[in-house]
Amino acid sequence: MIRAAAILAALLLWQAAALLLNRSILLVGPVDVLKELARQAPRYDFWLTVRFSLWRIFLGFFLALSAGMLSAALSYRFKAFKVMIRPYISTIKSTPVASIIILILIFLNSRNLSLVVSFLIVLPVVYANILEGLSHTDGELIEMAGVFHASLRKRIRYIYLPQLKPYLISACTASVGMAWKSGTAAEVIGIPTGSIGERLYEAKIYLSSSELFAWTLVIIVLSILVEKTVLWLIDKAYGLLWRS
């Protein structure tokens, strides 16, 4: 109830500011944004644009999740691997997103730019979280598994995966939003044809604030939907694991 009231208050404040300013080039109100969305949504190319960016950013996120988990597991198991991978992870983590985007544009065409950028932004977050989780695995359970000669498959399924759940959730919660922010930023710079970034860029060129805000809202909604879906899938997967 309080949350709904806070959202309503923010929307009213936004609408009031737009009415006071009375310059749609600078600021449009939520009503105009919704009107713009209602105009765009029935068009086929709107959904093609959504699919273009959604697919690439989600794939980048998913690949980073897989690679981050695998490299964290290897780092946990092999100290040499951890030492070897550290400079790459540190470099990716500390390089500005804009520099990463421009560097990738030198080597790749812009079509899959958002995929590569979201992958590179998410990878260190997942790696750090999963490695942290693995390093906090219950030592007593690991000893117990060793005494009973439990196989690696059993150890992963019954000891490591359950203990990783909060770290996996934390990694996903933190990185889905980052993937969308960096992915669409990359699209605005690289302007791949048919992407959300291209639509944002066009909105800027044609000074169409209503379109800019409408696409921004689309990005926010997609980001929330992807995050909720990923968390739901994690929950379901763990539900199956507990019941097994």
Next chain:
Amino acid sequence: MDIRVVNLNKAFGSHIVLENMNLLFAGGKRTVIMGESGCGKTTLLRILMGLEPQSSGEIKGTPEYISAVFQEDRLLEEFSAVSNIAFAADKGVTKELILRHLDELGLRENARQSAGELSGGMKRRVVIARAMLAKKELLLLDEPFKGLDDRNRDSTAAYIKRHSEGVTTIIVTHDIYEVALMEATLIRMGNYSNTA
């Protein structure tokens, strides 16, 4: 096969826990070790399990397959009693066999409950069933009856004896009654040289 502990020493930094210990655990028999808290009983079991290196000395005749009840339960809290036992079970142990063992321990109704939902005494019995169904040539029980009431302690002791016949078994306890209950040879730590 007998297990011989020869001139065993263990120290954590400057703190000496085991000093020049010599023991003989008769193959296929039950031995109870008693002693004051902190006298090194659990450390000895950990050395036998290969979890702790000795400072010096030797242990001869330790087999490959050791099963254990640890001082702590060490259960997979999110998983059922059956899954916990299956985790450590020997090849060929079926779900039906696990259920039969849980039945013997009065836990048939709790077989599907996650370990985290069980009471302390129930957890302890699951831990004991886990140790009994694991492949074992040596059985190490560190305070196995901790948290069990008298009735459950007696029935659990009978269960252990039934399923560890012929297996070299070493039990750590504080309770003299459990020595008689387990029909075992007694070794008091601090006066532990039972062999030359």
